[in-house]
Amino acid sequence: MKGKTWIQAGWPPVSAVILLLLLWQLAVSGGWVEGWLLPSPIQIAREAWLALPRIGMHTVATLRITLLGFVLGAGIGIALACLLHLVPLLKAALYPLLIVSQNVPMIAVGPLLIIWFGFGILPKLILIVLVCFFPVCMSTLDGFARTDRTTYDYMRMLGAGKYQLFAKLELPYALPFVFSGLKISATYSVMGAVIAEWLGGSEGLGYYMNLQKSAYRADREFIAIVIIVALSVLFWRLIVWLEKRLIRWNVKR
Amino acid sequence: MSKLELEEIEIGFTGATQTVRVLDGVSLHVGEGEFVSLLGPSGSGKSTLFHIIGGLHEPGAGEVRLDGERINGRRGFVGYMPQQPALLPWRSVEANVLLALEITGPVTAKEKTLAREWLVKAGLGGFEREYPHTLSGGMQQRVSFVRALLGPHRLLCLDEPFGALDALTRQQMQSWLLDIWELSKRSVLLVTHSIDEALFMSDRIYVLSDKPAKVLREIAVPFSRPRREDVLSDPAFARLRSELYALLRKEELADASH
Numbered sequence: 281m282k283g284k285t286w287i288q289a290g291w292p293p294v295s296a297v298i299l300l301l302l303l304w305q306l307a308v309s310g311g312w313v314e315g316w317l318l319p320s321p322i323q324i325a326r327e328a329w330l331a332l333p334r335i336g337m338h339t340v341a342t343l344r345i346t347l348l349g350f351v352l353g354a355g356i357g358i359a360l361a362c363l364l365h366l367v368p369l370l371k372a373a374l375y376p377l378l379i380v381s382q383n384v385p386m387i388a389v390g391p392l393l394i395i396w397f398g399f400g401i402l403p404k405l406i407l408i409v410l411v412c413f414f415p416v417c418m419s420t421l422d423g424f425a426r427t428d429r430t431t432y433d434y435m436r437m438l439g440a441g442k443y444q445l446f447a448k449l450e451l452p453y454a455l456p457f458v459f460s461g462l463k464i465s466a467t468y469s470v471m472g473a474v475i476a477e478w479l480g481g482s483e484g485l486g487y488y489m490n491l492q493k494s495a496y497r498a499d500r501e502f503i504a505i506v507i508i509v510a511l512s513v514l515f516w517r518l519i520v521w522l523e524k525r526l527i528r529w530n531v532k533r
Numbered sequence: 534m535s536k537l538e539l540e541e542i543e544i545g546f547t548g549a550t551q552t553v554r555v556l557d558g559v560s561l562h563v564g565e566g567e568f569v570s571l572l573g574p575s576g577s578g579k580s581t582l583f584h585i586i587g588g589l590h591e592p593g594a595g596e597v598r599l600d601g602e603r604i605n606g607r608r609g610f611v612g613y614m615p616q617q618p619a620l621l622p623w624r625s626v627e628a629n630v631l632l633a634l635e636i637t638g639p640v641t642a643k644e645k646t647l648a649r650e651w652l653v654k655a656g657l658g659g660f661e662r663e664y665p666h667t668l669s670g671g672m673q674q675r676v677s678f679v680r681a682l683l684g685p686h687r688l689l690c691l692d693e694p695f696g697a698l699d700a701l702t703r704q705q706m707q708s709w710l711l712d713i714w715e716l717s718k719r720s721v722l723l724v725t726h727s728i729d730e731a732l733f734m735s736d737r738i739y740v741l742s743d744k745p746a747k748v749l750r751e752i753a754v755p756f757s758r759p760r761r762e763d764v765l766s767d768p769a770f771a772r773l774r775s776e777l778y779a780l781l782r783k784e785e786l787a788d789a790s791h
Contacts, residue, residue: 431619437587438636438684439609448635452623529622529664 319499324506327499334488335500339507341483342473346511349405350469353412354462360413361420366446371421382414386472390479404476411472412465419461423454459523466515474508535562536720537611537688542585542595544578545745555581556592557745563688566718570731572777573741574785579724580616582746583690586722587613599688609636612686612719616693618673620665626652626676627661633684648683655679655713671702678710682717691723695730707733708762715759728777732770733760740777742784750780 301321307313308320315323328335364371386407393403427450435445477486485504492500539561545554555578563569573579584590586597588608597604604610612633620629630648634640652661655675665673674694681689694710695703711734714721725731731738732754740750752773756764764770 428619430615430617431621433584433587433589434613434615434619435632435636436589437584437608437611437613438633440636444636448632449621452621455623527623529666 316496317498319502324499324502328503331500331503335485335503335507338483338485338488338504339511342470342477342485343511345401345404345408345476345484346469346473346515349408349473350412350465350515352405353409353469354416354465356409357413357416357461357465358420358458361417361424362446362451365421365424365450366442378414378417381410386411386475387479390476394480399480399482404473404481407476408469408472411468415464415468416458416461419457419464420454423457424450426457427453455527456523459519459527462523463516463519466519467512470508470512470515536565536567536600537563537586537722538596538598538601539582539586540596540598542582542597543593544581544585544590545593554745556585557747558595559741559746559748560595561739561748561751563720563722565687565720567737568714568721568723568735570723570725570735570738571741572725572728572731572738572781573746574743574781575726576744578744578746579741580692583613583692583722583724586690587611610686610688612681612684612689614677614681614689614691614694616696618665618670618677620673620676620680622665625662625664626657626668629665629676630680630683633680637685644683648679651679651683654716656709671698671706674698674706675709678713682713682719686719688720688722691721693724693726696726703730704762708760710734711760728774728781729765732773732777733764738777740780749784752777 304318305320305322308315308318308323319327364374389410390403390407393406397403397406431449432445435449440448473484474486474489477484478490479486481487485508489501489504492498492504539559542556542559543554544556545552547553559582561569561571571579571582581590585592588604588606588610591606599610621632624632627645627648630652631640631645634644634648649661652658655678657672657675657679660668660672665676668676674697678691678694681691695706698706707730723731723734735754738752738754739748740752741747742749754773755769756767
């Protein structure tokens with residue numbers, strides 16, 4: 281038995297969602313819930329169709345800075361992890377600072393960045409990078425620390441130097457851990473972009489949501505939420521696909 | 534002159550509450566082209582001894598000499614086959630066996646051809662492009678041995694290489710290893726806790742005591758080369774086995790009474 285087909289595995293949650301949507305629609309059509317407070321699924325779908333071009337434009341804007349921020353953040357995270365691993369003194373000095381940096385709330389940092397860097401793309405990018413680099417950095421450092429002891433000793437006995445050990449053993453060994461961090465970062469990055477736009481943007485889904493909030497258009501806010509969730513999930517799937525391509529040897533036993 | 538000479542090696546490890554004396558004056562030697570076994574109970578510090586020979590630790594006292602030259606604490610002088618295959622899972626079998634050569638410098642085309650030849654001799658022909666996770670335990674150990682063989686070192690240290698295998702596979706692997714060894718006759722130091730394995734494979738056996746370890750006895754193994762499996766039914770084999778067993782048993786009981 282290979283396992284369930286997606287129909288067998290999928291029908292319970294799909295049915296639950298359909299049931300939920302039905303109940304929701306009934307609640308609004310039947311008058312128990314006000315349409316302007318909680319729009320029905322049909323209203324949302326209709327509005328989505330009408331607003332498609334506008335929302336599409338904002339989605340593209342959000343997507344752009346998300347991807348840029350994620351790539352930069354992940355890159356910095358990995359580079360920093362490599363540096364801290366190879367220079368233990370730096371690691372001892374900076375590791376506690378890294379932990380502290382993650383406890384500063386994004387919502388507080390955002391306006392500060394805008395004061396320093398203005399309303400352009402830079403503060404938004406910095407915010408996303410701040411959010412993204414930490415999970416990747418930590419997972420990578422963790423991966424380096426978990427190198428298989430036997431293989432490590434073996435290669436040292438062969439006479440391998442520090443950089444040979446790093447390139448040939450520690451780096452490839454840490455890849456699955458890096459990807460764990462990338463997956464977490466991916467979901468954070470979309471949120472980070474939206475919040476950054478919310479705090480001070482002129483385009484993007486976060487800015488769009490702000491507009492609709494002022495206009496009391498809950499239906500459009502819903503559409504934006506659905507798109508944000510879809511983006512996060514897609515992003516996650518992209519990373520998973522990348523992982524499968526790159527790490528064929530990481531067979532779970 | 535011996536290939537490898539250990540003189541009065543001592544080492545202790547300091548833990549949180551006490552210092553454990555692991556090796557207490559171990560002396561042994563391995564001649565050129567000789568196959569020597571170290572027989573001792575589990576946990577008697579045999580792996581530590583290898584780590585000292587390999588240069589990972591400096592002994593508290595004593596000297597490690599290779600071809601007469603002192604190599605205490607210096608790495609990269611001996612070939613090693615660890616207890617677990619320790620293959621790099623992201624490399625193919627081919628790429629794995631070349632690892633020892635890579636460390637010392639770029640791998641030449643000639644060395645690559647040599648590697649493939651040895652893989653065929655080792656019965657791994659056709660598996661060059663496979664990844665370690667697709668191989669059985671026994672085959673992974675074979676790759677690990679070929680990797681050790683391909684290294685430039687004339688002394689090989691084998692650390693209980695067949696400990697994780699079942700009895701049948703183990704017997705096959707022992708014969709296989711001897712066959713391959715006959716082709717290149719390096720000096721070999723094998724660590725094992727199987728009396729049969731030590732008797733079947735070696736020219737000489739050192740029996741180690743439990744911690745703090747010393748050499749209890751040195752035994753010359755009288756059987757001719759190349760070894761065939763019928764040596765297992767030789768009466769001399771049984772006699773030596775009883776002798777070694779009695780020795781190890783006495784050691785075990787003496788230790789238990791402390």
